Amino acid sequence: AQSVTQLGSHVSVSEGALVLLRCNYSSSVPPYLFWYVQYPNQGLQLLLKYTSAATLVKGINGFEAEFKKSETSFHLTKPSAHMSDAAEYFCAVSESGGSNYKLTFGKGTLLTVNP
Amino acid sequence: DGGITQSPKYLFRKEGQNVTLSCEQNLNHDAMYWYRQDPGQGLRLIYYSQIVNDFQKGDIAEGYSVSREKKESFPLTVTSAQKNPTAFYLCASTGQGYQPQHFGDGTRLSIL
Numbered sequence: 001a002q003s004v005t006q007l008g009s010h011v012s013v014s015e016g017a018l019v020l021l022r023c024n025y026s027s028s029v030p031p032y033l034f035w036y037v038q039y040p041n042q043g044l045q046l047l048l049k050y051t052s053a054a055t056l057v058k059g060i061n062g063f064e065a066e067f068k069k070s071e072t073s074f075h076l077t078k079p080s081a082h083m084s085d086a087a088e089y090f091c092a093v094s095e096s097g098g099s100n101y102k103l104t105f106g107k108g109t110l111l112t113v114n115p
Numbered sequence: 116d117g118g119i120t121q122s123p124k125y126l127f128r129k130e131g132q133n134v135t136l137s138c139e140q141n142l143n144h145d146a147m148y149w150y151r152q153d154p155g156q157g158l159r160l161i162y163y164s165q166i167v168n169d170f171q172k173g174d175i176a177e178g179y180s181v182s183r184e185k186k187e188s189f190p191l192t193v194t195s196a197q198k199n200p201t202a203f204y205l206c207a208s209t210g211q212g213y214q215p216q217h218f219g220d221g222t223r224l225s226i227l
Contacts, residue, residue, distance in 0.1 A: 009155060034215060043119075043205055043218030044158075090157060101146060101165075101209060102173075103216060107157040 002027045002093050006106035014114050019063075019078040021109045023091030026072065033074045034092040034103065035065055044090060050074060061085070086113045117142045121206050121219035127227045128193065128200060136191045136222045138206035145211060147189035151175060152203040152221075161204075164189055193224060201225050 007022040025031055032051045036044040048059025055067045061084075065076045074091060088110045092103040119140045128134045140147065146165045150158040160173030164183040178197025183189055189208075193200045203223050207216040 036218075041203075041221070041223070043121075043220045044207075044216075045218070046215045049215055102148075102160060102163065103158075105158040107155060 002031065002104045004091050004093050004104055004106035006089075006091055006109050008109055009107065010110045010112065012112040012114060013081045015083055016080050019076070019081045019085065019111065021076040021089050021091075021111065023065075023074045023076065023106060024072055025074060025091070025093045027093055032094045033065075033067060034094070035059065035063070035074075035076050036090045036092065037061075038088045038090065038108075040087075047076070047089075081111075081113045083113050083115065086111055119206055119208055119217055119219035121204075121222050123222060124220070126222055126224045128224060129227050131195045133192055133194050134200075134224065136193070136204055136206075136224070138189045138191065138219060139187055140189075140206075140208045140217075140219075141187060142208055142210070142217060143186070144208035144217070145186070146209045147183070148207040148209075148216065149173075149179075149181065149189070149191045150205045150207065152205060158205065161191065 003026040005024045034049045035047040038044050047063050048057045050057050050067045058064045063078045088108045090108045091106040094103050122137045148163040149161040152158050159175050161179050162181040164170035180192045203221050205221045206219045209216045
């Protein structure tokens with residue numbers, strides 16, 4: 001069974017500082033991995049996805065993530081935080097090769113950006 | 116613009132009442148999903164459907180029911196058997212293969 005662990009339910013950074021949100025996954029087969037962002041009272045918006053191509057994935061709004069198989073990690077980073085980045089971020093995994101396409105989500109990390 | 120429409124945005128349920136949440140998509144996606152979101156719990160899968168007239172239980176299906184009579188529509192009924200229905204409900208859809216899931220803006224259900 002697949003699972004996702006997001007380390008840190010709440011991360012606080014200063015504007016202009018590095019953003020690092022951690023995600024570790026467990027999967028019995030090569031995974032597909034996703035990061036989503038959620039603003040208050042809204043649905044989830046896709047930031048980026050890894051589907052077995054390049055291990056460094058670039059997404060929207062300056063975010064990127066690196067797939068590290070040896071560490072079973074898919075951490076999300078952004079070099080310089082902006083106030084508009086304040087939101088909740090979810091990492092999700094789907095097992096490739098399966099007939100049922102289901103995502104398993106982490107519990108989320110709330111990012112606060114301080115002026 | 117293509118997308119997913121959930122309605123209503125806010126919904127209140129009385130004791131013993133069934134309520135239905137609407138989800139419509141015009142993305143021509145085959146698969147549709149319902150998730151429940153509680154603070155600090157992430158998203159948990161209630162039901163999903165890969166084709167019309169077929170659906171499968173997710174991880175927390177008890178107290179919920181769905182139908183998929185049309186490709187565009189996947190309504191969720193929260194029955195009176197669901198004793199703790201207060202949550203944010205999200206509908207999603209996806210196309211063929213491992214495409215990302217697209218989400219609606221959610222329905223917040225509360226108990227009166």
